[in-house]
Amino acid sequence: MTSAEPAEKLLTPVLSASWDDARPWTLATYRRHQGYQGLKAALAMPPDDVIALVKDAGLRGRGGAGFPTGMKWQFIPQNDGKPHYLVVNADESEPGTCKDIPLLFANPHALIEGMIIASYAIRCDHAFVYLRGEVVPVLRRLHAAVAEAYAAGLLGRDILGSGIDLDITVHAGAGAYICGEETALLDSLEGRRGQPRLRPPFPAIAGLYACPTVVNNVESIASVPPILARGKEWFKGLGTEKSPGFTLYSLSGHVTNPGQYEAPLGITLRQLLDLSGGVRAGHRLKFWTPGGSSTPMFTEEHLDVPLDYEGVGAAGSMLGTKALQVFDETTCVVRAVTRWTEFYAHESCGKCTPCREGTYWLVQLLERIEAGEGVEGDLEKLLDIADNINGKSFCALGDGAASPIVSSLQHFRAEYEQHLAERRCPFDPAASTVWADGPRPGHPSATEREVHA
Amino acid sequence: MTNVELGLPALPAPPYPEEVRARLAADAAELIGRYPQARSALLPLLHLVQAEEGFVSATGIRFCAEQLDLTTAEVTAVATFYTMYRRRPAGKYHVGVCTNTLCAVLGGDRIFEELQEHLGIRNNETTEDGTVSIEHIECNAACDYAPVVMVNWEFFDDQTPQSARKLVDDLRAGREVRPTRGARLCGFKETARILAGFPDERPGANDESGAGGAPSLAGLRLARGEALPGTPGTRVVSPRHEEPRHEEPRVEEPRHEEPRHEEPGQEGTEA
Numbered sequence: 001m002t003s004a005e006p007a008e009k010l011l012t013p014v015l016s017a018s019w020d021d022a023r024p025w026t027l028a029t030y031r032r033h034q035g036y037q038g039l040k041a042a043l044a045m046p047p048d049d050v051i052a053l054v055k056d057a058g059l060r061g062r063g064g065a066g067f068p069t070g071m072k073w074q075f076i077p078q079n080d081g082k083p084h085y086l087v088v089n090a091d092e093s094e095p096g097t098c099k100d101i102p103l104l105f106a107n108p109h110a111l112i113e114g115m116i117i118a119s120y121a122i123r124c125d126h127a128f129v130y131l132r133g134e135v136v137p138v139l140r141r142l143h144a145a146v147a148e149a150y151a152a153g154l155l156g157r158d159i160l161g162s163g164i165d166l167d168i169t170v171h172a173g174a175g176a177y178i179c180g181e182e183t184a185l186l187d188s189l190e191g192r193r194g195q196p197r198l199r200p201p202f203p204a205i206a207g208l209y210a211c212p213t214v215v216n217n218v219e220s221i222a223s224v225p226p227i228l229a230r231g232k233e234w235f236k237g238l239g240t241e242k243s244p245g246f247t248l249y250s251l252s253g254h255v256t257n258p259g260q261y262e263a264p265l266g267i268t269l270r271q272l273l274d275l276s277g278g279v280r281a282g283h284r285l286k287f288w289t290p291g292g293s294s295t296p297m298f299t300e301e302h303l304d305v306p307l308d309y310e311g312v313g314a315a316g317s318m319l320g321t322k323a324l325q326v327f328d329e330t331t332c333v334v335r336a337v338t339r340w341t342e343f344y345a346h347e348s349c350g351k352c353t354p355c356r357e358g359t360y361w362l363v364q365l366l367e368r369i370e371a372g373e374g375v376e377g378d379l380e381k382l383l384d385i386a387d388n389i390n391g392k393s394f395c396a397l398g399d400g401a402a403s404p405i406v407s408s409l410q411h412f413r414a415e416y417e418q419h420l421a422e423r424r425c426p427f428d429p430a431a432s433t434v435w436a437d438g439p440r441p442g443h444p445s446a447t448e449r450e451v452h453a
Numbered sequence: 454m455t456n457v458e459l460g461l462p463a464l465p466a467p468p469y470p471e472e473v474r475a476r477l478a479a480d481a482a483e484l485i486g487r488y489p490q491a492r493s494a495l496l497p498l499l500h501l502v503q504a505e506e507g508f509v510s511a512t513g514i515r516f517c518a519e520q521l522d523l524t525t526a527e528v529t530a531v532a533t534f535y536t537m538y539r540r541r542p543a544g545k546y547h548v549g550v551c552t553n554t555l556c557a558v559l560g561g562d563r564i565f566e567e568l569q570e571h572l573g574i575r576n577n578e579t580t581e582d583g584t585v586s587i588e589h590i591e592c593n594a595a596c597d598y599a600p601v602v603m604v605n606w607e608f609f610d611d612q613t614p615q616s617a618r619k620l621v622d623d624l625r626a627g628r629e630v631r632p633t634r635g636a637r638l639c640g641f642k643e644t645a646r647i648l649a650g651f652p653d654e655r656p657g658a659n660d661e662s663g664a665g666g667a668p669s670l671a672g673l674r675l676a677r678g679e680a681l682p683g684t685p686g687t688r689v690v691s692p693r694h695e696e697p698r699h700e701e702p703r704v705e706e707p708r709h710e711e712p713r714h715e716e717p718g719q720e721g722t723e724a
């Protein structure tokens with residue numbers, strides 16, 4: 001099947017539109033692309049109207065859960081005499097997820113403008129970016145962009161003569177996936193071990209320093225300025241009724257052209273593959289994740305699932321972070337799931353027993369199955385342990401750990417059984433590598449590197 | 454100087470020499486001043502002491518505790534929770550190979566094996582000359598550039614066993630290497646200082662490397678009507694604001710018929 005529409009019509013670069021311009025990370029280039037026009041529009045409105053506009057536009061959180069952003073802002077109690085905080089979640093560590101980091105690297109001002117608008121709306125005068133530590137190039141650009149914004153009067157006292165003050169603190173984490181969970185993030189930002197908090201109270205009531213706090217994903221906040229600048233009707237004109245707007249889909253794995261594809265919500269993987277050159281030449285799609293490793297995996301039969309919150313949910317998974325990790329027929333699903341499970345065991349914060357102990361035992365079982373040492377009953381045991389984690393853990397990391405196991409056993413049980421029966425892994429890992437079939441056409445080889453050096 | 458290698462640091466840890474302490478205390482005060490509550494500066498302070506010694510020592514922990522009026526036990530509890538704080542010195546160049554599923558499958562596992570064999574060290578060890586330490590790391594939010602290697606947390610994208618081996622050889626030989634995304638490398642300690650919250654002061658560092666490689670721009674180029682390698686686009690346009698390519702983009706040839714021009718990854722990282 002081919003897409004009826006050419007790529008130009010299916011894709012809608014908004015956040016990524018300036019990335020091929022000269023030094024798009026600078027204020028000057030950002031301004032050439034409508035930069036800080038959304039802020040101007042926002043400052044001309046009462047804060048509550050800004051909240052209403054974002055709510056009416058239907059923007060939903062891009063950090064995984066899809067919660068309506070405007071509604072989250074509305075939950076902040078006003079005139080309560082307490083400081084309010086905005087904390088941007090830039091921890092991006094869910095396996096497969098790779099949108100916020102390229103966005104911040106290319107276009108950090110999109111986030112800063114969004115932060116100023118959001119802070120104005122919720123009446124906050126100190127906002128934070130919690131960036132995962134392992135991405136120094138992005139930290140460098142964030143530091144520089146914040147400094148530029150201060151120098152231009154976009155941050156600090158009396159922003160653009162509005163009487164509004166805002167400080168932004170850029171904070172680097174130190175390596176912990178769990179700090180992406182919003183309450184663990186807040187504990188971490190308070191200088192503690194990053195362990196999730198009991199909710200309620202939700203951060204909107206008692207967040208950072210027990211004050212009302214909005215925690216939003218990078219892409220959610222960066223999507224706000226275009227809504228202010230171009231209007232909610234424009235935004236609602238993209239995407240689907242319940243999942244309006246544009247978003248970054250991140251295609252990775254065994255595809256001809258991995259990368260960022262900004263499109264209206266509701267596009268399908270088939271369309272994305274069709275326009276981007278497909279699965280790598282000579283191979284077939286085997287399984288894929290719609291939104292990172294924590295979202296139940298899909299197969300070929302799900303190629304036409306609309307990639308919006310409702311569509312993916314109805315098909316039994318979650319849109320998550322739109323991290324489309326594609327694996328072809330050379331990939332051993334047991335190996336993939338084992339590695340993800342090792343990740344969850346490593347990243348489990350240890351606070352609750354089902355996740356801490358359960359992920360440990362899942363790894364023991366999976367490693368022996370992968371090594372050809374599994375015994376009868378192991379698959380039932382896997383499902384049993386996964387069931388004891390899923391829905392019974394303190395936070396969603398536990399649920400995420402169960403997802404790849406349950407979904408892979410649903411779609412590929414025979415492959416697990418083959419490992420048990422043959423007492424070995426039937427796959428050759430060398431066949432899955434990017435260099436297995438020679439250099440890939442999309443491979444940014446020396447030419448690309450020279451260009452950037 | 455004592456460290457926590459055996460998990461039993463001598464108590465109390467010796468303080469920093471006075472001039473080091475005074476210098477770091479001034480830095481610490483600046484970091485603490487950025488937060489409404491002092492304790493929020495603990496992660497930055499741990500990066501700061503790591504910038505001083507290349508790892509978080511008992512002395513560093515004591516320093517953090519003193520600055521924030523915490524016990525050393527409280528600081529230790531935090532320091533040990535986060536993987537970036539090292540209990541032993543890293544090499545001057547800390548090399549992280551992503552072996553989370555996607556990178557592992559696409560070749561990260563092979564790359565990590567290759568580096569261990571080539572350097573004769575294992576996970577979390579440092580070469581005898583102190584130049585290179587290696588570690589397998591989790592997904593670094595760069596899956597569209599898999600397999601990914603990080604050096605001092607700068608991106609070295611699209612690696613192969615050959616390119617990774619050349620990379621560590623260059624590092625050990627003191628040759629300059631450039632990340633595909635990021636600035637020319639500084640040492641592990643200088644990197645830790647940036648992480649603490651002190652911007653990189655090297656002129657031009659922020660402008661090194663572009664906005665991203667081909668994967669970051671893939672969707673945008675298609676939307677502009679340009680073709681990607683392997684797509685049936687109608688026009689092949691040199692990306693704007695970039696130098697024209699030095700060789701013809703291999704666009705039209707289907708990949709499986711393509712002769713192997715070069716060992717993949719032979720292209721150097723010193724572009």
Ligand SMILES: Cc1cc2nc3c(=O)[nH]c(=O)nc-3n(C[C@H](O)[C@H](O)[C@H](O)COP(=O)(O)O)c2cc1C
Pocket residue numbers: 060061062063064065066067069089090091092093094177178179180181182183215216217218220221395396397
């Ligand atoms: C284990 C775990 C990791 C998470 N990691 C991230 C992350 O890296 N970035 C992010 O924005 N949200 C992450 N989330 C979701 C956040 O808890 C939260 O829902 C999100 O930041 C809210 O922002 P949004 O409403 O703008 O999507 C994670 C959740 C869990 C359970």
Ligand code: SF4
Pocket residue numbers: 178196347348349350351352353355356393394395396397398399
């Ligand atoms: S589910 Fe896992 S990560 Fe979440 S609180 Fe429990 S132990 Fe911690």
Ligand code: FES
Pocket residue numbers: 095096097551552553554555556557591592593594595596599601
């Ligand atoms: S799996 Fe390696 S960067 Fe995501």
